[in-house]
Amino acid sequence: MSTSSLFVGWPLSGPDLSGRLAYAADAQCLREALWNVLMTAPGERMMRPSFGAGLSRWVGRPNTESTRQLIASSITAAVAKWEQRVALAGVSVVADPTDPTSAIVTVSYTARGQAGAAPQQLSLTLTLGGAG
Secondary structure, three states: OOHHHHHEEOOOOOOOOOOOOOOEEHHHHHHHHHHHHHHOOOOOOOOOOOOOOOHHHHOOOOEOHHHHHHHHHHHHHHHHHHOOOEEEEEEEEEEOOOOOOEEEEEEEEEEOOOOOOOOEEEEEEEEOOOEO
């Protein structure tokens, strides 16, 4: 199996105007796979009950340093277990300076198995319950 076949995945979006599915490849494939790991709650997938980081479970929790560290730990563990095509460079979860109820999650990674792969980042804003 070539390494290029490891970096093609099912599309997260619907068909285009012609009815064709746009399959994700390379960097976009890994980005979508990471998104799936982050947003899937453990127990949500039938045959893989421990799959996912379950970021939605943090909604409503206080936006404290402790909560943000727990979020980073759950992301690190889930990505290490479920997405071996990436080498994590770091996970950062910091308070959003413009919104006390939100945290900014940044996952820094590099694709494994691709010579000279550039470092990538996936960022999202997670709405928590407010300052603790």
